[in-house]
């Protein structure tokens with residue numbers, strides 16, 4: 395592949411020795427589960443995000459399940475979420491026995507449309523699960539107002555948005571509870587699976603700590619049916635080396651996004667929008683194409699990586715067929731699924747690769763505007 399969609403080796407290579415030493419120290423310590431690195435990482439992420447509590451868990455999907463369980467959300471309850479997101483979002487709702495209720499998105503930012511969320515509230519709604527999709531914050535002020543009006547829990551799925559902020563407040567510190575993933579390709583990605591739950595609610599944080607450890611505080615008394623879902627010590631040690639580098643990496647992603655605009659990419663595709671007050675971190679750089687097939691053909695000919703996120707929205711997935719959504723029921727979600735295309739984005743993306751991409755489109759396509 396001439397121009398890869400993502401290549402994170404450039405961000406890790408300068409840190410290789412420090413990562414190896416951190417791993418080595420854990421091996422020498424012989425402590426692999428809930429040791430000093432997990433504790434320190436929880437303190438460091440809580441301080442970094444500006445939140446009272448952070449709890450390390452096994453992955454971002456468990457983090458969502460644990461967040462729902464901490465609020466006793468389950469059978470008979472409804473949770474409003476987008477259908478244009480990674481599957482874990484509605485999967486977690488189904489996993490606790492609750493029902494996902496899908497709301498449409500805003501065309502410009504791909505985030506939940508507050509008016510659609512409000513229209514989806516019923517007497518069974520317990521929570522809104524907002525997703526900060528592609529590294530851009532969801533409209534949290536509007537969602538907070540809806541949650542307050544209807545007495546709902548506001549959950550942030552911040553898996554794709556560590557480091558993004560809205561009006562100066564970090565994603566993960568805005569709602570009642572938030573979740574992160576450290577899957578290797580995330581902006582803060584470990585060398586395996588990992589996740590985090592954040593909240594300012596001390597009681598809920600304690601509940602998450604118990605739930606991640608078989609529903610027990612002390613391994614002797616079991617107060618509830620829990621899970622085995624801990625961030626492991628090796629991942630925490632690695633993530634502690636990476637965390638201080640993240641702000642710089644996110645700045646490089648923002649610079650790469652600005653460079654696409656400077657190169658005139660908007661002559662061929664619609665660039666991702668930014669909401670007022672939002673400071674996105676471009677986990678993915680997702681453009682909208684009038685003719686996606688033609689854009690993909692031009693990129694393929696020039697060996698430029700690209701991928702479609704998410705081609706079948708979740709309200710139309712077989713697993714949710716019983717919920718009765720028809721084609722056309724979430725028009726902006728379905729349009730995004732038809733038109734969107736992720737283009738190369740990572741901190742060390744060479745400017746020459748971005749120029750190659752724009753040149754490939756210039757050679758093959760007629761400008762749209």
Ligand SMILES: Cc1ncc(COP(=O)(O)O)c(C=O)c1O
Nearest residue numbers: 453454455480482553575576577
């Ligand atoms: C929006 C979103 N939510 C949840 C998850 C789940 O995270 P994990 O893969 O760590 O379980 C992911 C990523 O994989 C995601 O992109």
